[in-house]
Amino acid sequence: MALLKRLIDWIDVRIGAREVVAKELTGYLLPRNINTWYSMGSILLFIFVLQVVTGILLLIYYVPDADKAFKSVTYIMNEVPFGWLIRMCHVVGSSMMVLVLLFHMISVLFMNSYKSPREMNWLTGFILFTLVQGISLTGYLLPWSQLSFWATTVATNSANAIPVVGPYLVEFLRGGKLVGPPTLGRFFALHVALIPLGIAAVVGAHLFFLQRTGVSTPPFGLKDTTNRWKGDGYSYESHPGGIPFFPNYALEDLRSIFIYLACFLAVVYFDPYLFFTRDSFIPANPLQTPAHIKPEWYFLANYQTLKIFPSEFIGLAVQGAGMTFLALLPFIDRTKERHPLKRPLFMICAIGGIMLWIGLSVWGHYS
Amino acid sequence: MESNGRRTFLGLCLGGLAAAAAAVTAWPVYRYLAPRPAKTTAAKVDIPEKDVPEGEAKFFDFGGASAVLVRKRGGDLIALSAVCTHLGCIVQWEKNKQDFLCPCHGGLYTAEGAVISGPPPKPLTKLPFTVTNGIITVG
Numbered sequence: 001m002a003l004l005k006r007l008i009d010w011i012d013v014r015i016g017a018r019e020v021v022a023k024e025l026t027g028y029l030l031p032r033n034i035n036t037w038y039s040m041g042s043i044l045l046f047i048f049v050l051q052v053v054t055g056i057l058l059l060i061y062y063v064p065d066a067d068k069a070f071k072s073v074t075y076i077m078n079e080v081p082f083g084w085l086i087r088m089c090h091v092v093g094s095s096m097m098v099l100v101l102l103f104h105m106i107s108v109l110f111m112n113s114y115k116s117p118r119e120m121n122w123l124t125g126f127i128l129f130t131l132v133q134g135i136s137l138t139g140y141l142l143p144w145s146q147l148s149f150w151a152t153t154v155a156t157n158s159a160n161a162i163p164v165v166g167p168y169l170v171e172f173l174r175g176g177k178l179v180g181p182p183t184l185g186r187f188f189a190l191h192v193a194l195i196p197l198g199i200a201a202v203v204g205a206h207l208f209f210l211q212r213t214g215v216s217t218p219p220f221g222l223k224d225t226t227n228r229w230k231g232d233g234y235s236y237e238s239h240p241g242g243i244p245f246f247p248n249y250a251l252e253d254l255r256s257i258f259i260y261l262a263c264f265l266a267v268v269y270f271d272p273y274l275f276f277t278r279d280s281f282i283p284a285n286p287l288q289t290p291a292h293i294k295p296e297w298y299f300l301a302n303y304q305t306l307k308i309f310p311s312e313f314i315g316l317a318v319q320g321a322g323m324t325f326l327a328l329l330p331f332i333d334r335t336k337e338r339h340p341l342k343r344p345l346f347m348i349c350a351i352g353g354i355m356l357w358i359g360l361s362v363w364g365h366y367s
Numbered sequence: 368m369e370s371n372g373r374r375t376f377l378g379l380c381l382g383g384l385a386a387a388a389a390a391v392t393a394w395p396v397y398r399y400l401a402p403r404p405a406k407t408t409a410a411k412v413d414i415p416e417k418d419v420p421e422g423e424a425k426f427f428d429f430g431g432a433s434a435v436l437v438r439k440r441g442g443d444l445i446a447l448s449a450v451c452t453h454l455g456c457i458v459q460w461e462k463n464k465q466d467f468l469c470p471c472h473g474g475l476y477t478a479e480g481a482v483i484s485g486p487p488p489k490p491l492t493k494l495p496f497t498v499t500n501g502i503i504t505v506g
Contacts, residue, residue: 057399079403082395 029242033221037107039256069144149284161312304364411506424460
């Protein structure tokens with residue numbers, strides 16, 4: 001212990017570590033009525049780190065070559081000790097990341113935390129949401145299975161609906177007329193280098209904005225819910241008399257992470273193929289399309305929307321409009337009231353939107 | 368004092384749990400990263416005699432390392448490890464001089480593997496072999 005204290009003293013003399021800890025951790029106060037939903041962000045950060053670690057490990061044995069990719073994945077699954085564990089953590093982790101991300105968004109939506117002055121938090125969060133979808137889509141191709149190959153064919157093909165530039169865009173995305181070895185190279189570079197760096201950078205910005213504006217007060221519970229910020233100057237939402245981030249809320253974060261880990265490992269150990277279909281065990285065959293090819297569960301609504309509209313362009317435009325609306329929500333919704341029960345119209349729209357999304361996904365799954 | 372004892376006990380339990388969790392996480396990662404045992408199961412290698420003409424050397428894989436068969440001018444057959452005893456490079460057969468040269472630091476060996484000059488501290492390891500019906504079996 002004396003040694004540890006001497007080490008901390010040594011660092012403290014040089015960089016003033018205790019001051020940083022006091023300012024950012026022990027002295028960083030959160031609202032007294034903060035709830036568990038606020039720890040979704042910490043879970044996501046934890047998942048992201050886990051995805052990076054397992055991803056780096058997979059890179060050791062994975063070969064990004066159309067002739068060898070499927071074999072190398074099979075080798076990881078069957079030959080490398082604990083290869084199955086590393087890969088399953090990565091695969092299951094990706095689906096869980098999208099799931100927790102949706103919970104995070106929904107909690108921010110219903111607690112109205114996206115409102116002024118937190119537009120930039122919401123925007124960076126929205127960018128993260130699209131980047132996570134992008135990294136999931138590109139990662140899907142890498143095992144070079146039938147599922148990967150045809151899901152990517154369908155997904156890249158939807159860009160075709162954009163007028164004028166559509167066909168060129170599809171070819172640009174694929175690196176050729178059809179999905180093939182050049183597509184694998186592109187998607188590999190995006191999946192392991194470009195998008196992860198982008199996510200890390202935007203996560204940094206997201207946390208920086210959170211730090212600057214301060215954590216929002218939940219609209220329910222002890223305190224008043226009025227937003228006193230007038231938008232005429234910078235202000236930090238401090239919480240005098242609140243609970244310190246460390247150790248109090250850090251422990252709550254840790255508890256949430258452990259609950260997440262329990263759910264995550266339950267899938268990894270007891271139903272590892274939950275997110276797989278038969279086609280993911282067959283090597284890609286460009287000459288044979290399997291029947292009933294479907295995207296990952298979080299793209300089912302998009303997939304079904306494209307099927308409903310007679311014109312692909314309208315289908316795509318509707319989705320684009322929906323996404324734009326979501327991205328610009330804090331600029332559209334300008335009221336100061338943050339209690340969901342005092343905003344019936346908002347509640348109807350939000351719940352209706354979520355039900356629509358779930359309905360479309362279920363329809364897409366069974367169609 | 369009693370509450371202090373309980374605190375120490377809980378601290379120890381927590382530390383033990385953390386150590387156990389770290390171990391069950393680290394073990395799979397270590398096993399995943401550890402090199403796989405080489406697939407070469409046979410400790411013996413068969414080489415037809417006609418593959419090693421007089422004055423020539425034949426290099427081959429022997430239990431995951433490089434080995435060499437030499438037939439000296441005059442007909443003597445020798446099996447050696449091709450790994451230089453200096454720093455582990457693979458020696459080259461110099462047909463015109465009938466000796467082995469290690470290209471890394473200039474170690475020179477006779478055809479029997481004895482050190483002529485250069486840094487190698489020991490001769491090349493001799494490998495046992497038998498010849499039956501025109502097949503050389505090393506190992």
